[in-house]
Amino acid sequence: MDLLTPKELHLANKLMNLALANSAESFAQLAKNDIKLQHAEIQFKPIRYVIDEHIHEENMLYTLSSAIIGDVPAHSYFVLSYADAANLSRVCLSKSDYQNNEMREALLTEIANILTASVVTQLSNFFKVKIFGYVPILKKLNPEDIKSLIMSEMDKDDISFYLKTNFITSNLKIQPDFIWTFNHIFIHIIQNMSKNENNLLLLTQQDDYMKQYII
Numbered sequence: 001m002d003l004l005t006p007k008e009l010h011l012a013n014k015l016m017n018l019a020l021a022n023s024a025e026s027f028a029q030l031a032k033n034d035i036k037l038q039h040a041e042i043q044f045k046p047i048r049y050v051i052d053e054h055i056h057e058e059n060m061l062y063t064l065s066s067a068i069i070g071d072v073p074a075h076s077y078f079v080l081s082y083a084d085a086a087n088l089s090r091v092c093l094s095k096s097d098y099q100n101n102e103m104r105e106a107l108l109t110e111i112a113n114i115l116t117a118s119v120v121t122q123l124s125n126f127f128k129v130k131i132f133g134y135v136p137i138l139k140k141l142n143p144e145d146i147k148s149l150i151m152s153e154m155d156k157d158d159i160s161f162y163l164k165t166n167f168i169t170s171n172l173k174i175q176p177d178f179i180w181t182f183n184h185i186f187i188h189i190i191q192n193m194s195k196n197e198n199n200l201l202l203l204t205q206q207d208d209y210m211k212q213y214i215i
Contacts, residue, residue, distance in 0.1 A: 003044045003159065003187055008194040013042050014203040015126055016119070017214050020165060021206075023118035024213035027111060027167075031092045036215050038166040040178075044159060060140045062105075064112035065149065068120060070131035072185050075153050076119065078112040078136065079146060080176040087172050105138055112136040115178065126199075127189050150181065159184065168215070 004012060020037050028035040062085050068074035080088075088111065089097075089104045097103040113136055120133045141149065150160075160181045167174040193199045 004190060005194075008190050009042065011194045011200050011203065012190050013040075014200065015122060016040065016042055016163060018203060018206050018210055019119040019122035020115075020163075021210040021213040022122065023115045026114045026118060028213075030110065030114065031169075033091055033169055035091075036168045036213055038168060039214050040163040040165040043162045060142055061146065062108055063139050063141045063146050063149065064108060064136035065139070065153075066112065066116045066136040067134045067153075068116075068131055069134070071129035072123060072127065072131050072182065072189065074131075074180055074182045074186070075150070076112075076116045076133070076136075077146070077150060077179040077181075078108075078115060078176055079179065080108075080174070084174045084176060087174050088167070091169055091172060109136055109138050112138075119180070126203075127193070129189075150179070153181070159187065 017039060020040060024035055024037045059082065062080050062082065064078040066076045068076065085104065085108055089107055092107055092111075093103060113133075116133050116136060120131055123129070124131050139149070160179065163178040163180070165176070165178060167176070
């Protein structure tokens with residue numbers, strides 16, 4: 001059984017891509033570079049399938065997790081390979097800082113914080129709820145440990161939605177995984193918001209802005 005109707009899912013996708021556009025704008029300012037994100041479609045799946053289907057690396061991965069508290073509890077996870085982390089560092093850091101592992105990890109934390117905060121801000125403003133995100137915690141984990149981490153922070157009633165987007169610069173494509181887990185409050189809010197046509201209209205009015213950052 002689908003969690004959302006096509007109309008409800010369309011609204012959810014509009015909302016999340018607006019949040020990603022905001023994060024791309026902030027990220028571009030941080031990187032001092034023209035950065036765009038590939039359009040992302042929300043996938044609602046059991047989290048074990050998300051991990052098994054999309055996180056295949058045999059090596060360790062950077063995993064930045066952030067707890068979201070308030071009226072719509074959630075967790076966000078920003079997962080990327082060491083190679084992608086190195087490419088992000090080349091884009092954003094000077095040569096001297098790029099060689100500094102502490103600086104590189106601080107940069108990843110800041111990027112994950114920007115992405116998560118952008119989504120939290122959009123959800124808070126659009127849903128008119130109070131939610132707050134903690135600073136992301138960086139860990140180096142293998143896929144099985146990532147699965148265990150996410151599952152340990154969920155209960156049996158929780159859902160997950162999955163976004164995969166590419167960061168695109170003039171000469172790089174970086175492919176992180178951006179995973180969110182929510183309880184059913186999120187679904188109920190989306191369902192209620194979609195009943196009012198003005199909510200979709202408000203998001204549609206942001207299309208020109210989104211096109212600057214989402215391709």
